[in-house]
Amino acid sequence: MANTHKVSFKLNGKAVDVAVEPRELLIHTLREKLAHTGPHIGCETSHCGACTVDVDGMSVKACTVLTVQCDGSEMLTVEGLEQGGVLHALQQAFHEEHGLQCGYCTPGMLTRAYRLLKENPNPSEQEIRYGISGNLCRCTGYQNIVKAVQSAARKLAAAPAAA
Amino acid sequence: MIPPAFEYHVPRSVADAIKLMGELGPDAKLLAGGHSLLPMMKLRFAQPGHLIDLGKIAELRGIAQAGNQVQIGAMTTEHDLLGSALLAEKVPLLVEGAGWIADPQVRYKGTIGGDISHGDPGNDHPALMLALDASFVLKGPKGERVVKADGFFLGLYSTLLEPDEILTQIRVPIPAAGTGWSYQKLKRKTGDFATAATAVLLQMSGANVAKVHIALTNAAATPLRAQAAEAHLVGKPINEASLNEAARLAMSICDPTPDQRGDADYKRAMCGEMTRRALQAAHSRAGKQ
Numbered sequence: 001m002a003n004t005h006k007v008s009f010k011l012n013g014k015a016v017d018v019a020v021e022p023r024e025l026l027i028h029t030l031r032e033k034l035a036h037t038g039p040h041i042g043c044e045t046s047h048c049g050a051c052t053v054d055v056d057g058m059s060v061k062a063c064t065v066l067t068v069q070c071d072g073s074e075m076l077t078v079e080g081l082e083q084g085g086v087l088h089a090l091q092q093a094f095h096e097e098h099g100l101q102c103g104y105c106t107p108g109m110l111t112r113a114y115r116l117l118k119e120n121p122n123p124s125e126q127e128i129r130y131g132i133s134g135n136l137c138r139c140t141g142y143q144n145i146v147k148a149v150q151s152a153a154r155k156l157a158a159a160p161a162a163a
Numbered sequence: 164m165i166p167p168a169f170e171y172h173v174p175r176s177v178a179d180a181i182k183l184m185g186e187l188g189p190d191a192k193l194l195a196g197g198h199s200l201l202p203m204m205k206l207r208f209a210q211p212g213h214l215i216d217l218g219k220i221a222e223l224r225g226i227a228q229a230g231n232q233v234q235i236g237a238m239t240t241e242h243d244l245l246g247s248a249l250l251a252e253k254v255p256l257l258v259e260g261a262g263w264i265a266d267p268q269v270r271y272k273g274t275i276g277g278d279i280s281h282g283d284p285g286n287d288h289p290a291l292m293l294a295l296d297a298s299f300v301l302k303g304p305k306g307e308r309v310v311k312a313d314g315f316f317l318g319l320y321s322t323l324l325e326p327d328e329i330l331t332q333i334r335v336p337i338p339a340a341g342t343g344w345s346y347q348k349l350k351r352k353t354g355d356f357a358t359a360a361t362a363v364l365l366q367m368s369g370a371n372v373a374k375v376h377i378a379l380t381n382a383a384a385t386p387l388r389a390q391a392a393e394a395h396l397v398g399k400p401i402n403e404a405s406l407n408e409a410a411r412l413a414m415s416i417c418d419p420t421p422d423q424r425g426d427a428d429y430k431r432a433m434c435g436e437m438t439r440r441a442l443q444a445a446h447s448r449a450g451k452q
Binding site: 003005021022023024025028044045046047049052058059060061064065066068069071112116130131132133134 | 164165166167168169170171173194197198201202205214216218242265266267268269271272353354
């Protein structure tokens with residue numbers, strides 16, 4: 001294709017190169033070209049947050065970002081949270097606090113909560129609710145999601161190396 | 164949903180971006196944060212042949228004080244506004260307004276310049292800019308001009324920006340010490356546009372209003388300055404009678420579009436209520452010199 005751009009970025013620590021049309025959305029590159037199916041396609045209208053990934057220290061909705069905009073960036077998806085076979089404190093806390101029911105929103109919730117705790121390691125309940133207000137849970141399991149983020153914040157404070 | 168095909172350009176300077184706009188003509192659109200334009204392209208409401216991405220132009224980002232104003236690069240994100248210590252101290256109305264915009268993810272990408280240039284009366288910065296009496300720096304092939312926010316918004320998606328011009332900077336006069344502020348926004352859910360919203364800056368002199376700016380979001384095809392309401396309040400105390408009359412005068416200039424957020428009467432009534440609340444909140448924050 002004539003109108004193809006080569007885009008390079010770091011995905012969960014690994015350098016990747018992809019060739020994309022300008023109109024290709026990041027969520028499609030991740031899922032269809034790079035086999036990272038953790039980020040989900042929910043609403044495709046930047047409302048639900050199921051496609052949330054972390055790009056250069058920002059939580060973004062991958063359904064409303066062009067892959068060509070990500071050249072040279074550092075990206076983290078839910079696949080990159082686990083390190084050496086050990087779940088991230090947030091993943092462990094979602095498991096322990098029943099922070100998911102159907103699980104569809106979970107990768108987005110986890111990556112969003114990851115950035116929230118990086119910016120604010122000790123958030124109040126209100127700050128957590130405001131901080132995840134761009135992520136919808138159709139099971140409406142928000143109580144346990146908030147509890148899980150609180151639990152993860154406590155664990156990370158006790159063992160900051162795991163952040 | 165995937166946008167229609169287009170060519171992608173990523174200039175590294177404002178001068179290069181202006182040159183590209185000249186070469187590509189009206190079939191080119193500027194891409195800022197992309198959270199208005201890309202959704203419109205997905206729905207085929209916009210089908211530009213070229214996108215010029217302003218995301219890699221460092222000179223378009225940043226917040227700095229210059230004398231008695233704060234200068235904000237057009238590509239500064241809502242997230243940057245929310246976290247700015249300078250704005251929190253000097254222009255807290257802008258921080259409060261940014262906190263009501265969209266959701267965290269969208270605020271990392273959405274920019275103040277994009278929000279203003281889009282000319283959508285549902286966006287929040289236009290009314291905030293009117294209340295703050297801000298000015299905009301517009302750059303084009305013929306050079307630079309500085310225009311007032313008041314008069315910039317011409318109609319639905321229509322502004323003073325010429326097709327070959329870029330909004331590069333927003334200049335906000337620092338309100339006098341003791342100025343009260345508030346942005347009150349009614350919305351159905353996080354991420355929604357305002358059913359109605361009102362921005363207020365308020366200076367008191369003793370018990371009476373010395374100066375007040377009132378601006379309305381999503382009340383008509385453009386953001387509105389509620390000048391009759393402002394004029395009514397000057398020289399009077401903030402009390403039930405003056406608030407009622409100010410709210411009535413603000414409502415009288417509303418011409419809202421009925422949609423799923425409500426019919427015109429409901430939106431007009433909510434504009435009155437947001438105006439009342441914003442005046443009360445600003446009053447509670449104003450210094451009583």
